[in-house]
Amino acid sequence: MDIETRGIVIIGGGPAGLAAAISAKESGAEDVLLIERDRILGGILNQCIHDGFGLHTFGSSLSGPEYAQRFIDRFLELGIDVMEEAIVLSLDKDRILSVSSRKGYQVIHADAVILAMGCRERTRGAISIPGTRPSGIYTAGAAQNLINLENIMVGKKVCILGSGDIGLIMARRMTLEGAHVEAVFELLPYSSGLPRNIQQCLNDYKIPLFLSTTVTNIHGKDRLEGISVAQVGQDRIPIPETERYVACDTLLLSVGLIPENDLSRETGVEMDNTTSGAVVDDSFMTNIPGIFACGNVLHVHDLVDWVSLEATQAGTFAASYVSARERKRTSASIPVIAGEGIRYTLPQKISGERDFTLSMRAISPWRDRFIVLEGNGTKEIKRKKMMRLHPAEMIRIDIKAKEISSFSTLEVRVE
Ligand SMILES: Cc1cc2nc3c(=O)[nH]c(=O)nc-3n(C[C@H](O)[C@H](O)[C@H](O)COP(=O)(O)OP(=O)(O)OC[C@H]3O[C@@H](n4cnc5c(N)ncnc54)[C@H](O)[C@@H]3O)c2cc1C
Incomplete structure (x- = not known):
């Protein structure tokens, strides 16, 4: 069978996939292909007809379809290649994908892949209700x-x-x-x-x-x-x-969402047992060079605005990866440790070379606490007062490379 060679292939056309595709293209990637199994783009947002989406991104309260449409319009304006009603059946560590679509069965080799498959819901079976x-x-x-x-x-x-x-x-x-x-x-x-x-x-x-x-x-x-x-x-x-x-x-x-990571697991992507998503570095790259992840497949988000923001960054990093300059880059290695009171952090590893946003969730609701960031287990780097912490709300802290470049571990905790 012929293998088609492509630049950046994005799996999933929800808000994460759309934002990643747009930013990859805008960052100079010439060949971007988005593959979506549904017949339309927009992902889960198509069924979320209530408002409240986009307060951070657009400063207005949009419905799910309205929010998605803004990204779809830009996506179409950029002329990005898309396959709808096409499902990615497999992906291997050399970034070879098999795809089933209306055209039949295809095999594609991608220079970079962005995982943006979203999540699915836990069912009655998953929580074993008797009766x-x-x-x-x-x-x-x-x-x-x-x-x-x-x-x-x-x-x-x-x-x-x-x-x-x-x-x-x-x-x-x-x-x-x-x-x-x-x-x-x-x-x-x-x-x-x-x-x-x-x-x-x-x-x-x-x-x-x-x-x-x-x-x-x-x-x-x-x-x-x-x-x-x-x-x-x-x-x-x-x-x-x-x-x-x-x-x-x-x-x-x-009763909970589960990131849809069957493809990622088969590929050998390192997984985080707490998020049920991939372990990524501060460029959203997994342990497999050239495979990136963003959106709900990476960790379940409370607000779609954060999904779009993260995916935009993932798209930019994927574009620079496919440029010859970064092809040999491997995943970053400085671990970020979720300390006391923190359920998980994202990214889980950093390079120490770039500014990034550390996303995290508290393990329980608290008032008047501090988020403390520490380097090498001894040096306090940052202390942020939080009037309120709640597991439902993602905590996001911007960190500058110059604040952390001299450390070999970072730990974040609640005090
Ligand atoms: C049922 C439900 C309701 C929600 N309601 C709200 C809400 O009211 N408000 C809110 O802020 N957030 C809500 N969310 C969260 C919302 O899903 C996220 O904010 C956002 O949609 C995540 O974007 P995403 O692109 O990561 O995932 P999704 O929107 O789920 O998009 C993933 C896309 O990937 C496609 N895909 C998956 N696997 C493959 C494959 N193998 N091949 C090709 N395509 C594939 C899927 O078809 C889907 O279109 C809801 C989530 C769910 C599951």
Whole structure:
């Protein structure tokens, strides 16, 4: 079979893939190809018809499709090559991709690859809720897709498990579509959604949120008839005497997103067990030279604005990698350690040669704390006062190369 040679190939045409493609092209890469398995570009944003997107990037509150369209317009203006309804089936460490599309099966060798495949939702199977298997149980994203894109209403009396942003948005959406949302249940002692979504999606509609509570059983034969819920202890194990029955015909699960990294794993990309995404350096390059990652496939973002910002940088770095100057560059090696109170950092490794933004998440909600950055385990480099820390909100700190160039390790922690 013939192998086609291409410059930069981007896998996934959501906001990450679009921003990476645009910046790669604008940074001088001549040959950029974006491959998207769906029939249209825009990724998950196409089904997110509520507003609130783009406050940082454009200073206005756009719907998901409006936000995506701004990038699609620029993408088309630049004449970037795209294959839609085409799925990347495999990728190897020499950056050889196999692609299935309307044209048939193709093999492509890319000078650089940008992974931008987004994430998928955890399902009932992933959290092992016992009980019968009636209809009426959906992931929140699947319900969002059916309602917003297919015009199919999924139920009338609804319970939601999980108070992440997608669950909160769907509580409001179901209410606006005429359903009655009985309650949102959350396993953790705090919501994992943004505070503005708690206010706008639950409080404004008087939808109750029960914290430290989970679904313990599913009832119903053909269609869901009700669920059992119970409070959980600090160990997150249900307390039997608190179990109660809630009648409902629909249960939406919003219990986490999993970066879609099957391709990355097969390729031998080093993975971070905490983010479930690739380990990258401050140029968004993985351990495999010429393979970059950005967007939700790298780590799950709270705001799409950060996805676009990171992907723009990944596209620029991929463009400089394919220029002859950087072809032999390997991944950077100075480790960034997630210390006390920090769940993960991104990047996980840095070169010490360039300015970068350190993204991280706190492990629990706190008020009046400091984020402390330390070099070689002894020297304090930065201390930033945080009025509020919350696992749902990404912390981003800009770091200059000159601040860190003399260190062989960096550690960040909450104090
Ligand atoms: C159900 C759901 C609802 C969400 N709702 C909100 C919200 O309301 N507000 C908010 O700020 N954020 C929301 N998000 C987060 C949102 O996904 C991200 O902010 C953003 O869309 C991530 O961009 P991305 O490009 O990384 O991923 P995506 O938007 O998921 O795009 C990834 C693209 O890659 C394509 N792809 C994957 N694998 C392949 C392959 N092998 N070959 C070819 N193409 C492939 C997919 O088809 C998809 O188009 C939601 C996420 C989900 C999953």
